[in-house]
Amino acid sequence: MRMRLRAVKGKEEEIVVVASTAVITAYAAQGRMLAAREVLVGLLAIGIGVDAASWIAMIAGYAQNAQMEKAAELFGIMPPGKRNVVTWTAMISGYVRCGSAAASSALRLFYQMPVQQPNHVTFAALLPACQHLETLQGIHEQILRRGFQSNLFVCNGLVHMYAKLGAIGVARQVFDKMAERNVVSWTAMVASYARVDLREALRLFWRIPQPNVASWNAIIGGCMHHGFIAEALLLFHRMPRRNGVSWNIMIVGYAERGKTEEALKLPEQMPTTDTTVAVVSWNSVIAGFADKGEEEEALRVFRVMQRERESVMMKPNSKTFTLVLPLYGKRASLK
Template sequence: MYAKCGSLEDAWSVFNTMCSHDVVTWNSLILGHVRCGQGLKALALFQQMQQEGMEPDPVTFVGVVNACASIAALEDGKRVHEQIIQRGFESIMFVGNSLVDMYAKCGSIEDALRVFNRMSTRNVVAWSAIILGHVKCGQGHKALELSSQMQQEGVESNPVTFVNACAGIEALKEGKDVHEQIIQSGWESNVSVGRSLVDMYAKRGSIDEAWRVFNSMPKRDVVAWNAMILGYAKCGQGQKALQLSCQMQYEGVHPVPVTFVG
């Protein structure tokens, strides 16, 4: 409870008064440090746990792999992966998901693909992680191929999948194809998906398409407004960008530094 509420000091206070610690207690503390952005401390706890003779379980490894991902500790992640294989945990879906995510976030997309391809069952979490990994590595075309493959295999998409796909688009035609998939899946009204489409169209100079998506959004946050303002500015329509800035504030959306840059 204390760890999930972000009060690590209180969590430690209780932990230190316990006469014995089981694997659940260690897991709570490790995951608590990961959530609070203390990946290095989580790794240290993992080592301490093993030194004290406590055998880690799959949940422990998910926490430690997430710690490695949070601090981009690729070599530590590989060593943890070896332990996972030794214990036969790699085939567990949520462990495999965390490994794909860790390798992708550390920029080792080949390792991420190796784990991904070995998974007997892949859910939307694994697909989203591998798609975003390719986006971050500048392999947008491959990310779109994976997005299509995911749908062909009957895995239901979620907003994160489409947001990641939009980020990987390099050509306008590909963007329209993804937009069509989004419409068919019924996610166009999702705020995250909508603003990703606005940003994608605006960055590729298709400002009219961006405006159509923007106007169809049931709710528009500051990110969507910024994408439109910056899009008009880049297309040489400065007056329209200024009008949008005023309209945004009139509708009660507070500007942020990026708004003023636009």
């Protein structure tokens, strides 16, 4: 329902602005940005001074819905006096949410912020935009200068990003200096070591006060990556709770090591709520073999899926055929 606005004054004007901001926020949460914009335009049209909260709600709505061109347009016409740390951070978060292609826009906007404005939320939002080690180190220096090195969320972001960029030693230094850690901190460190130093990953894993499903997935994935299949299976059976990623790790791990029969047994153990996971996992296996140029292995997995297609867990879907048809085409062209 479209909101009807009329000319108002004084206290009534303040009530209308507050109500309008709530409506904008609600529309944005539903992805109805055109309706949200109409409310903002309506406020301006009847001469009501739009407060910072209304601008922020609108810009944050565009950012959350990945409409960054419109968010930037609105940000550009927003009165400079109404821009605050929440507005700037909403824009930065929006660019980061759009992925690596927009990372430079997030960083550029950060460096345009008034020097007194960035807070710990801004830095936590910005860290995923650091795609190069030098960039991350520069942002880390600013974090230290501003005194946010003790903030849990900022530190978690630093640990994750340093590890992602291959600086596991620096990630560990940040981790060791943390005054407070949560399961995210521990899991980030376990996942970092899981691919390069399984012994240390296991040592850290068993120190986690309350590992969650992501923690278990990280260490099981590490075991599979290094070929310790029996250890991975043991940990898998010890998990208090599993999710789709857990099953995917095991199925893909078995199949990539030629243990197709073992992988086939896993879907039978899956809860009925995870019926689509097996197909996704098998598609991942096919894609992995195809990317490595092992077309015959990819097609062998597909033939297994066809053989077992009566099971909902194994029935090929449209993605499966998208993956295998080019392989059959390549084989035919070589004959």
